[in-house]
Amino acid sequence: MKCKEFLRNIIPYQENKVNSSLKSKMDAHISKCSKCRKELEISRDVADVLNNVEKIERDEYFWNNLYNDIRNVRIGYNVVCEKYHSEYKLSFWERFLKPAMIGFSFGILLFFMYFYIDFKSGGLWKQKYIEFAGKEMEFYIDEHSLTENGNIFSQGELTTSFVSFQENNK
Amino acid sequence: MVDFEENKLIENIKKGDNRAFDKLVQIYMKRAYSVAFRYMQKDEDAQDMVQEAFIKVYINIDKFNENYGFSSWFYRILINCCINALKRRQKSGSLVYSWEKDKEIGVDDNIGIQNVTKDPEEDLILKEKNRIIMEGINFLPSKQKDVLILYDIEGFDQREISNILNIPIGSVMSRLYYGRRKLKKYLEKALKET
Numbered sequence: 001m002k003c004k005e006f007l008r009n010i011i012p013y014q015e016n017k018v019n020s021s022l023k024s025k026m027d028a029h030i031s032k033c034s035k036c037r038k039e040l041e042i043s044r045d046v047a048d049v050l051n052n053v054e055k056i057e058r059d060e061y062f063w064n065n066l067y068n069d070i071r072n073v074r075i076g077y078n079v080v081c082e083k084y085h086s087e088y089k090l091s092f093w094e095r096f097l098k099p100a101m102i103g104f105s106f107g108i109l110l111f112f113m114y115f116y117i118d119f120k121s122g123g124l125w126k127q128k129y130i131e132f133a134g135k136e137m138e139f140y141i142d143e144h145s146l147t148e149n150g151n152i153f154s155q156g157e158l159t160t161s162f163v164s165f166q167e168n169n170k
Numbered sequence: 171m172v173d174f175e176e177n178k179l180i181e182n183i184k185k186g187d188n189r190a191f192d193k194l195v196q197i198y199m200k201r202a203y204s205v206a207f208r209y210m211q212k213d214e215d216a217q218d219m220v221q222e223a224f225i226k227v228y229i230n231i232d233k234f235n236e237n238y239g240f241s242s243w244f245y246r247i248l249i250n251c252c253i254n255a256l257k258r259r260q261k262s263g264s265l266v267y268s269w270e271k272d273k274e275i276g277v278d279d280n281i282g283i284q285n286v287t288k289d290p291e292e293d294l295i296l297k298e299k300n301r302i303i304m305e306g307i308n309f310l311p312s313k314q315k316d317v318l319i320l321y322d323i324e325g326f327d328q329r330e331i332s333n334i335l336n337i338p339i340g341s342v343m344s345r346l347y348y349g350r351r352k353l354k355k356y357l358e359k360a361l362k363e364t
Contacts, residue, residue, distance in 0.1 A: 011343040039351075046350040049357070050322035054300045056204040066203065066217055070195050070224050074188065077225060 001029040006036045014043055176240055183231050195224055198241075201324070202248055208319045209252035211304060219255060223248040242333035245326075249316065249334065306356040314349030317342055322350075 006029050012018045013026050030037050118125045176197075182190035202223060206216040226247050227234075234243055307315055316335055320326040321342070332339045 007347065008340075008344070011346055042354045043347060043350050046354050046357075047322055049303060050318065050353075053303055053323050054296060056207050058203075063200065066220065067192075067195060067199060069217065070199070070221050071192055073221050073225055074191065074228055077228065078188070 001025045003029075003033060003036055006030070006033070007039060010036075010040060010043055014040060014047070173239070177236050180231065180234065180236065180240060183228075191228055194227075198224075198244060202244070205245065205248060205319070205324055206252055208304070208307075208323060209249070209256065211308070215255065219248065219251045222251045226251070239330075239333060242330060245320075245334045246336070253312065302357065302360050303353075306353050306360065309356055310349055310352055314345050314352065317345040318349045318353065321346055 006013075006026055009018060009022065009026065013023065016023075018026065030040065115125060117123075176194075179190045179194050183194065199220065202220045203216055206219040206223075207213070210216045210219060223244065227244055234240065307318055310318065317331060320331045320334065321328065326334070328339050328342050331342050335342070337345075
């Protein structure tokens with residue numbers, strides 16, 4: 001057996017985890033090779049030292065605290081997740097379309113209600129409407145429906161006159 | 171604990187059973203803390219790492235494949251947390267954890283530690299010995315350090331270490347051998363100096 005092979009199996013040999021044929025070969029090698037014997041000694045020494053390193057021992061109060069800390073972090077994570085899912089993980093319909101449609105419908109309802117109340121009570125907008133409609137009528141009579149001699153056109157003549165009026169004013 | 175029971179716990183956690191998760195925490199907490207403490211060398215940091223690892227497990231439990239052992243998966247997460255935290259610590263300036271620095275700023279490293287020995291002098295010698303050993307381990311390359319902590323100090327099985335670190339058993343043994351050699355040299359030098 002060569003040193004390289006011995007060193008490759010040094011850890012299982014040290015822990016008696018090699019088969020009997022390999023063990024006898026390694027035993028024979030170590031009895032002759034001082035270098036490998038030294039390596040085995042080093043490995044054993046360090047393993048002994050490390051196996052005797054002080055174990056981490058804490059009292060019950062410490063473990064309870066650590067357990068509660070982990071539990072609290074987990075509960076905190078759950079709370080954050082629930083909030084996230086309820087606020088941000090909504091569908092597009094629930095998040096945007098639904099509120100937009102509700103808002104729009106409500107706006108339209110308010111708009112019509114305002115004008116309904118205004119017209120019923122004869123308020124500002126009704127007066128403006130009357131004023132506007134009156135002006136329209138005046139304009140209509142002044143500019144389109146009367147001829148130069150003051151006669152009112154029939155429906156077909158009025159249309160012809162309106163078209164010619166538009167063309168003359170282009 | 172039998173793997174069957176553990177798998178049942180994990181199945182329940184996947185279904186949203188928080189009590190099953192708390193039970194899993196109770197099973198793994200002590201050893202996880204011990205492993206984290208070997209890496210971080212500081213009580214608060216070790217606790218933070220354990221918390222981080224458990225929360226990562228809780229968040230990613232759906233990704234865990236039950237055909238592989240939970241233990242290996244969990245300790246892989248924990249060790250990765252510790253290694254990342256150590257890298258962050260290195261970047262922020264303090265290359266290696268120093269006990270002297272803690273003594274200077276008055277950190278009490280005995281909080282929560284049970285008195286193993288009654289003789290204070292013996293206790294002091296034991297602590298000093300541990301300090302030198304852990305300093306030596308911290309000076310090892312990361313790959314050898316992982317194996318030495320898990321195998322020689324924490325007593326993990328070679329196969330388990332191979333699963334945790336995702337390396338063949340042959341590599342575990344060679345890292346163990348070279349790590350022990352380097353540590354021996356360091357310890358001899360440190361003992362001569364002291």
